[in-house]
Amino acid sequence: MTTTAKTSRRGPRRALTGDEILEAALSLLDEGGPAAASIRGIAAKVGVAPNAVYTYFPDKAAVVQAVVEHLLGQVNHAIAADENLPWTQRIEHLALDLRERLSAHPGAVSLMIGGPMDGANALALNERLMEILVDSGLHPPDAARASYLLIVYVFGSIALEVAELGEARQARPEADRISERRAGFSAIPAGRYPLSAAAASTMAAYVSTEQYVWGLHRVLAGIGGPPNPAGPPPHR
Amino acid sequence: MTTTAKTSRRGPRRALTGDEILEAALSLLDEGGPAAASIRGIAAKVGVAPNAVYTYFPDKAAVVQAVVEHLLGQVNHAIAADENLPWTQRIEHLALDLRERLSAHPGAVSLMIGGPMDGANALALNERLMEILVDSGLHPPDAARASYLLIVYVFGSIALEVAELGEARQARPEADRISERRAGFSAIPAGRYPLSAAAASTMAAYVSTEQYVWGLHRVLAGIGGPPNPAGPPPHR
DNA sequence: AGAAGTTGCTGTACGATGTACAAATACTGT
DNA sequence: ACAGTATTTGTACATCGTACAGCAACTTCT
Structure with missing residues (x-):
């Protein structure tokens, strides 16, 4: 269930999608186990600063939950x-x-x-x-x-x-x-x-x-x- | 299954027992959930420096495993x-x-x-x-x-x-x-x-x-x- | 009894983690 | 063009597990 991209927002264009983060998390999870699926690792994988993730998910727990749901x-x-x-x-x-x-x-x-x-x-x-x-x-x-x-x-x-x-x-x-x-x-x-x-x-x-x-x-x-x-x- | 205390060792007397650590871990686990059961928390609870725990258990994983076994x-x-x-x-x-x-x-x-x-x-x-x-x-x-x-x-x-x-x-x-x-x-x-x-x-x-x-x-x-x-x- | 040897605890330190805060940036609507 | 807002970034902090070296206490050997 991909989130429909809402066009015409106010600020700068989002550099990422929530799904990109999810995929990065999943691949990290597959390669290095649960320990490798850190916020920082995910951010590095998609090429943003660690905090950028918090634009899409409020928590690490939310990311995990989203991966599971995915x-x-x-x-x-x-x-x-x-x-x-x-x-x-x-x-x-x-x-x-x-x-x-x-x-x-x-x-x-x-x-x-x-x-x-x-x-x-x-x-x-x-x-x-x-x-x-x-x-x-x-x-x-x-x-x-x-x-x-x-x-x-x-x-x-x-x-x-x-x-x-x-x-x-x-x-x-x-x-x-x-x-x-x-x-x-x-x-x-x-x-x-x-x-x-x-x-x-x-x-x-x-x-x-x-x-x-x-x-x-x-x-x-x-x-x-x-x-x-x-x-x-x-x-x- | 309590470990039998081996008398007459070489160095200074052990200030703790493995079971004390386990009990501390368990009570921390009960009070504050898994997050509270940190090595440092356990050590503080039994009144030693964080590293002292590693005399009794090689890992945090070992402590967890021992708690489960307990x-x-x-x-x-x-x-x-x-x-x-x-x-x-x-x-x-x-x-x-x-x-x-x-x-x-x-x-x-x-x-x-x-x-x-x-x-x-x-x-x-x-x-x-x-x-x-x-x-x-x-x-x-x-x-x-x-x-x-x-x-x-x-x-x-x-x-x-x-x-x-x-x-x-x-x-x-x-x-x-x-x-x-x-x-x-x-x-x-x-x-x-x-x-x-x-x-x-x-x-x-x-x-x-x-x-x-x-x-x-x-x-x-x-x-x-x-x-x-x-x-x-x-x-x- | 003294010396030597061994063991356990502590102090300090490092890398990594999650995430809060403020500044900078890029875009949109007026 | 300007103002406003959404997003990213840089920096920072507390906390985590744990490695390393030193010190102190205790046993064993001479």
Whole structure:
């Protein structure tokens, strides 16, 4: 959602656009991680004095928020528009697209967790989720809870991945994309944590996308399933 | 897990303990949020020069990590020890206890998201989860995935709550505990997002703990349920 | 007991950060 | 042309993490 340039202002022409700042911030975020996305760095990248940024954004927090909104605005809502698909698939398409967009910019993800996500695009995402859930037959109150649960899962999943991948991102640029998950668990003292250690090797085989959709399927099944989980033990 | 004091060292007596630093950091975190938990602030609180902290921790990141570990170490594992309880309840007890411990220190929660959680206590938590899941009949690989899903849900949930509550924490100290969730959604433009707006009022009624266990029940049901969610639409 | 060796705290200092303030500049409407 | 206003810049300040060197305290060895 690009801001329409208002012609015929009073002072000198603006040397920048808000979007230029956002793009600079995003590229800095990608190259050097969250630490590199400083106001001064951004300003240097677009070729202005550090303070010039404050003409477009009141805060650094505002810049961060705008970057996050920018990313959330990139998700392809149409991917979940087909009402003939089962609701679970529509949500899965949305969740996968969102994950793809976000994990392309891990630095931005770690920033996203700091502040609240109450921007227009975040709301639109929530709205789309609720549409699908209500379409599927859920009453709005339950749809609201379910959409919140889905949001928690999707963002929590991505955030945890980025956090586990850690600062290795900027140290080893070849691991820019999320691919080698559970790396932190590969050095588990086997004596103290036998189960975790035994699972670590197999966990390493599950690339993150698999685990992501596995968990998503679980959550979706839980939303569609019976309300009380106290019943039978899991099978398989 | 307090570090045992090693007697008879070479130099002058240590004026501090690592735990003193951790407690100071935690109290600063509680009072003034993440911004207040600076090395210099911590040092001032315990009455030493800023650099003295680096005798005990190599980094600020190490201090943060230790604080997180300290909090994770406080969860009461015994609460889920009773093997006669249904597995879902054992996990629920654990999840509720964890949530209580963490949401008592929102500032620490927002710090926790930045780095990976690969400390001993985090591992112990994962191990406990896997124990319960394996006890319930799940095969270890599935238990590993399920425990990861649960961890994602629990921490994502808490992190999102803290983030939505936002920096209001330190501005209005009476809202120290997490209680007024979804506050950010109370000002939704009703025209553009009808479903979200309609749900916002009812959402406000669901205090966070309710939503938390609701979602947890969903996740647990999904873990115990059939593997493929593509089937029937949700009922109720 | 004295000397030597080691350790911990402090003082000082540097670079970097976010951002407030005032001056300078470039444009528009009258 | 002039006045007014919006934007950028220069400078400045407080604060941050932390590196370096010195001093002081304590243990160990002779």
